[in-house]
Amino acid sequence: MSDTSKIEIRALRKSFGTNEVLKNINLDVAKGGVVALIGPSGSGKSTLLRCVNLLVAPDGGSVRVGETRFSFGEGARLPDVKTLARFRATTGMVFQHFNLFPHMTALQNVMEGPVTVRRMARADAEKLARAQLAKVGLAEKADQYPATLSGGQKQRVAIARALAMEPDVMLFDEATSALDPELVGEVLNVIQQLASEGMTMVIVTHEIAFAREVADRLIFMRDGIVVEEGPARQVIDNPKEAATRAFLSHFHRTGALAPANAAS
Numbered sequence: 001m002s003d004t005s006k007i008e009i010r011a012l013r014k015s016f017g018t019n020e021v022l023k024n025i026n027l028d029v030a031k032g033g034v035v036a037l038i039g040p041s042g043s044g045k046s047t048l049l050r051c052v053n054l055l056v057a058p059d060g061g062s063v064r065v066g067e068t069r070f071s072f073g074e075g076a077r078l079p080d081v082k083t084l085a086r087f088r089a090t091t092g093m094v095f096q097h098f099n100l101f102p103h104m105t106a107l108q109n110v111m112e113g114p115v116t117v118r119r120m121a122r123a124d125a126e127k128l129a130r131a132q133l134a135k136v137g138l139a140e141k142a143d144q145y146p147a148t149l150s151g152g153q154k155q156r157v158a159i160a161r162a163l164a165m166e167p168d169v170m171l172f173d174e175a176t177s178a179l180d181p182e183l184v185g186e187v188l189n190v191i192q193q194l195a196s197e198g199m200t201m202v203i204v205t206h207e208i209a210f211a212r213e214v215a216d217r218l219i220f221m222r223d224g225i226v227v228e229e230g231p232a233r234q235v236i237d238n239p240k241e242a243a244t245r246a247f248l249s250h251f252h253r254t255g256a257l258a259p260a261n262a263a264s
Helices: 045-052 081-089 106-116 122-135 151-163 181-196 208-214 232-237 242-254
Strands: 005-016 019-030 034-038 060-065 068-072 091-094 169-173 200-204 217-222 225-231
Touching: 005 045, 005 200, 019 045, 019 200, 019 225, 034 045, 034 208, 045 060, 045 169, 045 200, 081 091, 091 151, 106 122, 106 151, 122 151, 151 181, 181 200, 181 208, 208 232, 208 242, 217 232, 217 242, 225 232, 225 242
Parallel strands: 034 200, 034 217, 091 169, 169 200
Antiparallel strands: 005 019, 005 060, 060 068, 217 225
């Protein structure tokens, strides 16, 4: 699979002090593929995602996105600031908290990356930003400030901001976990639309029903290792490992595995 993969992770390791958070992780994401990462808190999911776009520097192993590969470990040098900025521009990331600039309108927030990082002319950046806001259903909110937007709208602006960099891949780190339940569906709908358009994505999520519907593959992590992986529906409906079954049983009990579109 590695010949055609958009993201390739090999033997990835990361520790914080004595806490080994990632233990020899291997992962491939095909071009246009959608991989969901699930697992209990503290299992290493978010750290893995942050290692993919080098917000966190791994202690060992390698990360490749597209044609760009970085290796880590003994004697390896971290990439310089310019190389990192260029790389991160191709790996869009959406966080649990929106991190919008409060003093900028929705439009200005989305324009900022193309103008500052990509040196795009302001007129071109505005046209691109308006198109991305329209894509996430917020064309009419372009001139509003974050304080006047709902949580779901803020997160959709954050997605538009990431898309405005025209990334090769999108990484979502618990993008709906800070939202009120009634606002989750509008964000998931945008992610589902991106999946249907062929965007390569890795999604850390607790929305199991959504992962079942949208992801091609699902990875269950616990204690810094990949416990089980496979086609999303297969892993969720018929998990092989006892740890996966125990984790998913909670969602069966709470009804969280109802069809995803029922909630939205």
